[in-house]
Amino acid sequence: MLTETDLITIRRELHQHPELALHETETHERLLTIIADFNQTHLQVRTLPELPTAILIRVTGSAPQRTIGYRTDIDALPVTEATGLAYASQNPGIMHACGHDVHMAVALGVLSYFAEHQPQDNLIFFFQPAEESENGGKLAYEMNAFEADWRPDEFYGLHDNPDLPAGAIGCRMGTLFAGTTEVNVDFTGKGGHAAYPQDANDMVVAAAAFISQIQTIVSRNVDPIEGGVITLGKLEAGTIRNVIAETAHIEGTIRGLTQTMIEHIDDRIRDVAAGIARSFNAEVTVSLNQGGYLPVENDPALTANFINYMKENESIEFIETAPAMTGEDFGYLLSKIPGTMFWLGVGDDAQLHSATLTPDESAIQAGVDAITGFMTYRMLH
Numbered sequence: 590m591l592t593e594t595d596l597i598t599i600r601r602e603l604h605q606h607p608e609l610a611l612h613e614t615e616t617h618e619r620l621l622t623i624i625a626d627f628n629q630t631h632l633q634v635r636t637l638p639e640l641p642t643a644i645l646i647r648v649t650g651s652a653p654q655r656t657i658g659y660r661t662d663i664d665a666l667p668v669t670e671a672t673g674l675a676y677a678s679q680n681p682g683i684m685h686a687c688g689h690d691v692h693m694a695v696a697l698g699v700l701s702y703f704a705e706h707q708p709q710d711n712l713i714f715f716f717q718p719a720e721e722s723e724n725g726g727k728l729a730y731e732m733n734a735f736e737a738d739w740r741p742d743e744f745y746g747l748h749d750n751p752d753l754p755a756g757a758i759g760c761r762m763g764t765l766f767a768g769t770t771e772v773n774v775d776f777t778g779k780g781g782h783a784a785y786p787q788d789a790n791d792m793v794v795a796a797a798a799f800i801s802q803i804q805t806i807v808s809r810n811v812d813p814i815e816g817g818v819i820t821l822g823k824l825e826a827g828t829i830r831n832v833i834a835e836t837a838h839i840e841g842t843i844r845g846l847t848q849t850m851i852e853h854i855d856d857r858i859r860d861v862a863a864g865i866a867r868s869f870n871a872e873v874t875v876s877l878n879q880g881g882y883l884p885v886e887n888d889p890a891l892t893a894n895f896i897n898y899m900k901e902n903e904s905i906e907f908i909e910t911a912p913a914m915t916g917e918d919f920g921y922l923l924s925k926i927p928g929t930m931f932w933l934g935v936g937d938d939a940q941l942h943s944a945t946l947t948p949d950e951s952a953i954q955a956g957v958d959a960i961t962g963f964m965t966y967r968m969l970h
């Protein structure tokens with residue numbers, strides 16, 4: 590069984606070698622090597638040929654009444670690390686800036702516990718590629734990863750949370766995370782000499798108008814009680830100061846706590862883009878892709894049971910949290926299989942997706958203890 594020291598060493602190794610969505614090859618190998626050292630008596634390890642960085646592990650229960658699923662994500666982000674840590678990322682421009690290294694260490698800790706202590710119920714562990722983009726959870730589901738003996742009756746998963754004290758567990762009944770839509774907008778006009786704007790059709794100006802205009806969607810078209818988010822994280826246009834830009838490319842993300850709100854914002858983005866294209870005499874293409882990033886809806890009965898355990902256990906600091914505008918493709922898996930997503934506090938000043946994110950590693954063992962404790966309790970209740 591992995592000790593706290595083992596888990597911290599593993600987390601640091603994973604942290605040094607982050608990989609982007611669907612490219613988690615080294616991470617996959619590293620995880621398989623670690624898992625190969627566990628007691629294999631009750632374990633079955635499975636990989637998916639069409640999603641080659643995914644790993645599924647089945648732990649056969651001693652007297653199973655159900656199959657409990659546990660999912661961790663394994664991918665990193667295109668962020669250049671600025672923590673200055675001795676074990677900082679060795680992959681330039683890529684960082685575990687969302688804490689999936691911590692998620693993996695916790696999952697390995699829980700798995701190593703149940704490899705040594707055969708559970709009563711069956712367990713499925715899913716090491717999922719591509720949470721940050723490309724919806725690995727949905728891809729796996731559509732590849733029949735969770736059929737027959739591999740189908741959990743209920744599914745659990747966590748996300749680390751820098752705003753909560755290290756080791757605390759946060760959760761809520763109902764919606765935990767927003768649904769998201771990835772936005773790609775391309776404007777095409779007519780390039781030209783900077784000195785002759787009258788002969789060109791400047792897509793820098795069209796993009797600027799679009800970006801300003803969509804700020805009114807949340808402020809004017811969204812019920813303030815419900816809320817919503819539109820963030821444009823990327824803009825590319827033009828080539829040099831004295832050439833009028835022929836194209837502009839914008840990437841962003843929409844967030845809403847209900848599917849209705851996401852679709853409402855999607856519609857307004859399309860309308861505004863069409864209006865800007867018309868007024869600038871430009872061509873526009875709008876691509877909106879929700880993939881598997883559905884709102885994360887916690888199952889009422891399972892979540893009440895989860896919260897009950899966390900509240901009753903004196904060694905766990907449980908915090909009831911508000912819904913968050915972060916997205917998670919675990920929302921897709923929870924739309925197919927009931928379950929609960931929850932937060933693990935990692936007490937840090939830096940936010941998720943920040944280049945200085947430095948989770949408090951004491952959260953790892955605390956997370957392992959809370960989850961192994963909960964799963965053992967669940968097998969009896």
Ligand SMILES: CC(=O)N[C@@H](CCC[C@H](N)C(=O)O)C(=O)O
Nearest residue numbers: 721722769770771842915916917
């Ligand atoms: C927990 C977290 O940070 N998740 C990501 C999920 C990405 C959703 C999707 N690719 C998008 O950007 O719309 C997040 O950014 O919330």
